[in-house]
Amino acid sequence: MEKNIVVLPGDGIGQEIMDASIQVLTKVAEKFNHKFNFEQYEIGGTSYEKDGEPLTDETVNACLKADAILLGAIGGPKWDSLPPHLRPEQGLLKIRKALNLYANIRPIKGFEPLLHASPLKESVIKGSDIYIVRELTGGLYFGTPRERREDGNVAVDTLLYHRNEIERIVEKGFESARIRNKHLTSVDKANVLESSRLWREIVEEKRKDYPDVKVDHMLVDSAAMKLITDPTSFDVIVTENLFGDILSDEGSVLTGSIGMLPSASLSETIGLYEPVHGSAPDIAGKGIANPLGMILSSAMMLRYSFDLNEEATAIEKAVEESLEQGIHTADLKIHHGKEVGTKEMTETVISNL
Ligand SMILES: NC(=O)C1=CN([C@@H]2O[C@H](COP(=O)(O)OP(=O)(O)OC[C@H]3O[C@@H](n4cnc5c(N)ncnc54)[C@H](O)[C@@H]3O)[C@@H](O)[C@H]2O)C=CC1
Ligand SMILES: CC(C)CC(=O)C(=O)O
Numbered sequence: 001m002e003k004n005i006v007v008l009p010g011d012g013i014g015q016e017i018m019d020a021s022i023q024v025l026t027k028v029a030e031k032f033n034h035k036f037n038f039e040q041y042e043i044g045g046t047s048y049e050k051d052g053e054p055l056t057d058e059t060v061n062a063c064l065k066a067d068a069i070l071l072g073a074i075g076g077p078k079w080d081s082l083p084p085h086l087r088p089e090q091g092l093l094k095i096r097k098a099l100n101l102y103a104n105i106r107p108i109k110g111f112e113p114l115l116h117a118s119p120l121k122e123s124v125i126k127g128s129d130i131y132i133v134r135e136l137t138g139g140l141y142f143g144t145p146r147e148r149r150e151d152g153n154v155a156v157d158t159l160l161y162h163r164n165e166i167e168r169i170v171e172k173g174f175e176s177a178r179i180r181n182k183h184l185t186s187v188d189k190a191n192v193l194e195s196s197r198l199w200r201e202i203v204e205e206k207r208k209d210y211p212d213v214k215v216d217h218m219l220v221d222s223a224a225m226k227l228i229t230d231p232t233s234f235d236v237i238v239t240e241n242l243f244g245d246i247l248s249d250e251g252s253v254l255t256g257s258i259g260m261l262p263s264a265s266l267s268e269t270i271g272l273y274e275p276v277h278g279s280a281p282d283i284a285g286k287g288i289a290n291p292l293g294m295i296l297s298s299a300m301m302l303r304y305s306f307d308l309n310e311e312a313t314a315i316e317k318a319v320e321e322s323l324e325q326g327i328h329t330a331d332l333k334i335h336h337g338k339e340v341g342t343k344e345m346t347e348t349v350i351s352n353l
């Protein structure tokens with residue numbers, strides 16, 4: 001098949017991991033007889049440098065026409081003192097909103113060869129397989145008013161959700177649980193937040209449509225604790241934007257590194273695929289970034305956007321095999337095997353494809 005993929009490398013390690021992903025996809029295309037056309041656009045600080053804004057209409061329009069989008073990461077200290085609307089992060093939030101990417105899927109499943117790479121006990125993490133369904137276009141990141149008052153001494157953010165925004169993501173959570181292990185944990189802060197009480201009401205309404213799915217409600221502080229003390233007790237977690245952002249970085253500890261986690265940001269019609277981590281300014285340009293989160297995100301693209309399950313599995317198997325061979329980047333604290341840079345890690349995955 002032939003597909004047009006818009007690539008948005010972004011900032012920091014974004015370009016390094018995007019190059020890795022394109023190389024892997026090119027090999028997949030060769031092997032399975034597909035044609036993937038890549039068209040690159042700017043986002044984040046890189047876009048600000050070129051066009052004076054973190055996301056241009058040109059980039060949005062290209063994404064709207066694409067079959068799928070790959071995104072590296074945005075942000076960095078260079079742009080931290082810009083006015084809020086020009087910060088790289090606004091580019092990411094704007095593309096999510098413009099494409100209506102309301103469902104952010106973040107699977108957290110460690111690879112067997114990395115069980116000992118986590119600072120958590122192997123006995124605690126073995127068998128964990130978690131699927132976070134995070135709301136991505138509402139909540140604190142988007143609610144207004146969002147401003148400073150009283151000469152900058154008062155700050156306001158707004159956590160706002162409409163019923164329909166909660167309904168569609170909760171349905172996504174139930175649908176995901178139904179095709180997995182039929183256990184949905186809805187994470188909220190209903191003991192304090194009004195938006196969480198509405199969230200919980202909606203989960204209770206929807207559960208009637210999914211009698212085969214077991215439902216738990218869990219407060220987010222407790223969920224943060226359980227995620228690393230009893231990770232095998234979770235299957236699908238459905239939660240709002242900020243909670244999902246924080247819990248997924250925490251969950252990455254199960255896999256050995258934040259550099260391992262892929263994600264899919266989905267609307268009803270299009271998908272944008274991005275690793276969970278940020279632009280890692282502390283290691284950018286050094287050639288040591290872990291490309292596997294980005295590479296695994298491109299596998300998610302093949303599966304979710306193009307229905308190429310065999311090809312997606314081939315990438316995941318090649319990653320696993322590379323790790324079995326002991327090849328790993330420096331973020332994975334393993335004391336055997338061979339520590340390599342981004343380039344060699346990518347070449348190893350390609351050689352195992
Ligand atoms: N989706 C995105 O584009 C996101 C962007 N950011 C932005 O990224 C910038 C840096 O944020 P941080 O809080 O430092 O989070 P970060 O995820 O970029 O980095 C946290 C730590 O993990 C390491 N790390 C992350 N990805 C790695 C990889 N692939 N390989 C090896 N090590 C890796 C970094 O070196 C750093 O020590 C900020 O400007 C932030 O706004 C943060 C999160 C998500
Ligand atoms: C950089 C933020 C806008 C978002 C974030 O941290 C994330 O989506 O993981």
Ligand SMILES: [Mg+2]
Binds near residue numbers: 245246249276
């Ligand atoms: Mg995050």
